[in-house]
Amino acid sequence: MADSAKTQKRKEKKPSFVDGVQKEWKKISWLPKERAGRQTAVVLIISALLAVLMTLIDSGALALVDVIMR
Known part of the structure; x- marks a missing residue:
């Protein structure tokens, strides 16, 4: 009897990953x-607007540092 229970468990189909x-x-x-x-x-x-804003801020900061360094 133990063998038939094991065999039956093996025959049961597990749901596949793809089905899930x-x-x-x-x-x-x-x-x-x-x-x-x-x-x-x-x-x-x-x-795009944020990219333009960041470019303007960066350019302004670079110009300010350039003025300070001279």
């Missing part, structure tokens, strides 16, 4: 394309 991922993937609620596009545009614009 597919089940979880279906649970995700994705943003509509329009909203995702708008949010991406906002992030890019803010990033």
Whole structure:
């Protein structure tokens, strides 16, 4: 009897990793394309503005150090 119980346990199929991922993937609620596009545009614009601001601050600091060092 012990052998048949072991054999039966071996025959049981374990859920695969891929099956688990597919089940979880279906649970995700994705943003509509329009909203995702708008949010991406906002992030890019803010990033560009911050880059310009940081460049201006850096240039100003460099000019100030140059004036002090002369």
